[in-house]
Each structure stands twice: as C-alpha cells, then as structure tokens.
Amino acid sequence: RAFVSNIEAANPTLNAYVEVTADKAMTMARASDARIASGDAGALEGAPLGIKDLFCTEGVQTTAGSNMLRGFVPPYESTVTANLWRDGAVMLGKLNMDEFAMGSSNETSAFGPVVNPWKSKASNADLTPGGSSGGSASAVAAELCLAATASDTGGSIRQPAAFTGTVGIKPTYGRASRFGMVAFASSLDQAGPITKTVEDAALMLRSMCSFDVKDSTSLDVPTPDWTQSVGQSVRGLRIGVPREYVVDGMPAEIQALWDQGVQWLKDAGCEIVDISLPHTKYALPTYYIVAPAEASSNLARYDGMRFGHRAETASSLTDLYETSRAEGFGAEVKRRLVIGAYVLSAGFYDAYYVRALKVRRRIAEDFDKVWGQVDAILTPSTPSAAFAVGDKQIDPVTMYLNDVFTVTANLAGLPGISVPAGLDSNGLPLGLQVIGKALDEATVFRVGAALE
C-alpha cells in the first residue's frame, strides 16, 4: 500500500510507470502473507517490484515503450518474471523505457520521457534518469518500488543506475533467460535488476537467473548464492584500471571519482594494476553496427499482421506493412532500422557487419588477455552525471557517446555492475563500474559492495 500511494503521489511528475497493477499487487501480497504465515516464504516473498515494460507479463499489457505494441497483452510470462513470482515477489506495475530499449535517456518512449527524482543544485531543469531502463531507475530511486527488473544491451541497466544513485548489474550473457523479453539485439540483451543496495541486487539477480530450454543461448550453469560475496573482504584482489577508458573530454569530476574508487580499493587491500584494452576505441562504432543489425532483423516481426499496431487504411499488403511500421515506430527506432538494414545489405555486409563482428572478437580477446593479471576491472559507469531532458536529443551521436564505458561488457558478454560512488559538485549521483570475468558475478558483487 505504501508503494502504491508513493506511485500515486509521484508518478504524475516522474512518469516512471506506464501501468500500475495495484489490484494484482494486493492479491499477490495477500498470497505472500499466507505463505509467510505458513512458514513457506520464498527468497523474495512479498517484495514489491516494478517490471520494465519489455518483460512479457501474462494478461498485463507489454509495450516495450512503443506505439507498435500499445494494447498488446501477452498470453504468456517471461522466464525472468516467472522466476520472480515463483520466489514470492509482488508486481506493482510496468515501467517506462526507451522504445524497444533504444536510447540512453528514456526520451524515445512513446509514453513520454521519464524524469529523474534527483535535481541539480545548479538548475531546476528536469533531468533524465538515463535509459533505456529509465523507468526502472527512477522508480527505485524515488521509492516507487523496492527494486525493479531492467535490461542491458549496451548499458541500459548500468547507466540509469549511475544517473539515479542506484545499483544495477548486467550478468554474464546467458545467465538470465531472454524468453519473453522483447528482443532488441539478441546477442547483447541481458536482464538484470536495479536496486537500492548491492545485497538486494545479489538477492534479486539470483532469482532472475536460471537455465531455460526456451532460450537457445541460455547457459546450463548453477546460479550461486551471491549474497555470500557481499561484505566479503577484497584484500588481495587484483583490480585492473584500463588506460584506454580515459576518454577525450572526460570531465575532471569523473576522473576524480575514478581515482577515489581506486584509492578506496587500495585502502581495502586490493592490488591496482594498470591494464590495456587496446580495442576499446572501436567499441562504440562496433556496437552501433551490431545492435542495429540485430534490431533490424528482430523488429521485422512487427508487420501489422501478427500482433502489434495495424494501419487502418492500406491499399495493398505491402502498403499495410509499410504504413503499420511508419505509424507504429518512433524516430530513433526507425533510425536504427535504417542503419541495420544498410549494414546488412548485399553491398555493405562485408564492409560493415562482418568487419564489426571481427572487431567484436578483438574486444572480447582484449579482456581474455587481461584476466591472467586481474580479477576485476574498475571504470566510471558513465562519462557524465545525469543531463537535462531535451539536452542531447538534437544529435544522436552525442547520445550514443554516453555508452562509451558500458558497451564493451555487452560485446564481450561479461558481467558488469554500477554502484553509486558519490555526488558531483551539483549534488548529482555518479557511479563506478566493476566488470568481471564471464560467470564471475561473485567477484563483481564483492568489489561492488566494497565500493558501496
């Protein structure tokens, strides 16, 4: 009830929820009460969660922030959310997001921008909570839910977490099932939680992850109890600081935060190692070829025939496809589809798509090479603090630069966490990122908790 009334009070300003399922929440909470009373409580019993609106929820509209899916009510549940309900969690509603998870500011949503509950001391302007999981981050930061599901294709869990002073982790690719998660770029998409604390993230991620035969890239590995890693000493761990992440134009405050993080870990007994990830500079262009390419294939299913928006007036089948897509998709999605179709087209496939796949391999190898020397890598989560709504919309490339520190983990399939690490001079939260070896979320949580 407390969360529902928080939502009623703050959602008109923050626009974090696209749908509130208050009745469903009450029914689920009563069932939780009964299980607690009978000594049958699950790991997340009674925890009120917000769900990013790209997880299919049976009987509850799932839009992925797009007019294309407005009114789409899935007949089935995503594996991630089914796992959460199995463990007793309660659904408060569905959270706003960038359209099809394409964006870094939640401004591409068909439901309008999400507003960050934080304000800069320097101005009263509304700030973005980041994206694409902006609804999730804003809702957690403003206490409109205890924790939220999110997804990360190029930083969409970690960047909004950094912008809102919350914790967000993207697990190793394959840990969380993509079944029932609206697809953006299938080789990069991973689900994860946004929470208030590292311990909550460890608890919730454990519930979300499972081997799933319904996802061909799901990993058949046990899911450890990561809460055990939270609070464990980091003494003796070797932490890599990649020199290529010192990017042009990085604000002094971001560098200072990073230095501070290094100092904290040194003080806690870590050994700091200067490392090189030489292909880092190609990560953004590689991501912005691979992700749109996969998106153009994935989003081909929205044809106005099977599900989603269907144009009312069409003179032929081709016209129906074209008009439905022209009406249903927003500008950023169309931009990605054009880029994706272009890089996959007969004349350019080798020059762009195949080349990008080769560079992606190099980026992953850069990480493979340093794992002999270090146990985890420390970087800033983002190159800036939260920016104002409307600020970066004029130029998509400026927006893409936001992902400079986060896309590498997706391209290499590695786990990465963003942990709130302090405030900038305007009083806005900044995050530090810890990247770990594949399947070594334990070390990521351990180092993340030491920075908290």
Ligand code: GLN
């Ligand atoms: N900002 C990136 C993009 O727009 C990443 C989005 C995401 O991780 N879903 O593609």
